[in-house]
Amino acid sequence: MRILIIGGAGMVGRKLAERLAKDGRLGTREISHLTLQDVVAAEKPAGAKVAVDIVTGDLSDPASAPKLVASKPDVIFHLAAIVSGEAELEFDKGYRINLDGTRYLLEAVRQAGNKPRVVFTSSIAVFGAPFPDKIGDEFFTTPLTSYGTQKAIGELLLADYTRKGFLDGVGIRLPTICVRPGKPNKAASGFFSNIMREPLAGLEANLPVSEDVRHWHASPRSAVGFLLHAATIEGDKIGLRRNLSMPGLSVTVGEQIAALRRVAGDKVAARITRIPDPAIVKIVDGWPRNFETKRAQALGFAAESSFEEIIKVHIDDELGGRIV
Helix, strand or coil: CEEEEECCCCHHHHHHHHHHHHHCEECCEECCEEEEEECCCCCCCCCCCCEEEEEECCCCCCCHHHHHCCCCCCEEEECCCCCHHHHHHCHHHHHHHHHHHHHHHHHHHHHHCCCCEEEEEEEHHHCCCCCCCCECCCCCCCCCCHHHHHHHHHHHHHHHHHHCCCCEEEEEEECEECCCCCCCCCCCCHHHHHHHHHHHCCCCEEECCCCCCEEEEECHHHHHHHHHHHHHCCHHHHCCCCEEECCCEEEEHHHHHHHHHHHHCHHHHCCEEECCCHHHHHHHHCCCCCECCHHHHHCCCCCCCCHHHHHHHHHHHHCCCCCC
16 A cells, blocks of 8 residues: 655654554555655655655645645545644745645545545644533534634545545544654644653753643654554544544643653753743633543544653653653
């Protein structure tokens, strides 16, 4: 089978590619070709058991998507997007990449005519306040950011193209992925990872919101698991409602820090500074805090059960099991 990862140079795309290249199969089917696309060149996974092609290009260029799907991939993972804070600050860029790029991809798939499984990474940003104590599967999407709006439109397009039989789509609303490896990015949610990652590496990190802010999290390891499961689950089991909120863990920032202290000690937790950022506070105030993901869990999706577990995943996967 042929697999295309759009956004293959990103953190989740890289980890997904490494897993697929190592396994050499997706579900019960062997992988013959793996194509990694992004605006910058993705890294070819070390020790790949399958043929790997690296493609650079901008999905928001109308000529890009038809070339990507010309080989008629069996599974397409659409991970490409600009992040929440950047989409909010740069309105035109956000709609060009997050919405136009998605529409061009789906339309190119329709024209190719082979009806692949398309896994679209959406976001819990499709939901907007006021919220119930837990957002269930019946809660409506009323995003309060441009990023959330772009993702919500993408969900609708995915469902409609699936309904029409042009593709077999599954949209997964990812929790905030924590702890993200690498350097801080422009995501408004980046501080959730920053206040874990930098202290564990011996560096200071700033907390721009209060410790009572509650949010929904899962690890990068869980994110890859969501993607793999979404690519292999039978479409008939999902039904007509093709977009699912993924399982996760609801904790306050204070509970995050307490978990960090239990795992790594007071010295590490003391590396967190506290300087409020009104712009970040305003964005975060409109985000969901807790979910009840019965549909996804019944379909076999699963995530961590404690924030200590999330921290330990980062230490094992990114720090070689060591704390500075």
